[in-house]
Amino acid sequence: MARKPNDPRPAPPIVLYAPLGELKVYELSEAELDQLAAGPSDQLHLNFALAMLPTALSILITLQTAEIASDRVYVAYLVAFWALAVQGTISFVRWWRSRRSHDRLIESIRARMPVRPVMAEQLVSASTLTDPAGRAEP
Secondary structure, X not given: OOOOOOOOOOOOOOOOOOOOOOOOOOOOOHHHHHHHHHOOOHHHHHHHHHHHHHHHHHXXXXXXXXXXXXXXXXXXXXXXXXXXXXXXXXXXXXXXXXXXXXXXXXHHHHOOOOOOOOOOOOOOOHHHHEOOOOOEXX
């Protein structure tokens, strides 16, 4: 159907198709899909560790360099230091132990692909089945 010259709609885009040489399809379980969708959870632990440990260090430097007259203030700084240091260390250890879990999941999914596919089929478009004159090949 030809377009009218006064048609206000924009012209349709030109679509160029570049076929892939090979397309691999992987089967996933629902649990694996959920883990991939959630993303790497260990980054949250690293973020907490990188926030808490420098804060604990600055509180420790304050305790070592400043003259604090009140015992209450000194104890508050001391409690804050230990709370941040312990929680920051725990977060760092949890990140360290689980930092490769997302990568291991992806590697285990990729390892399922056989070296030589059992069944490989090539999809052929309709344009390759016709000769330049437009006739279908037998």
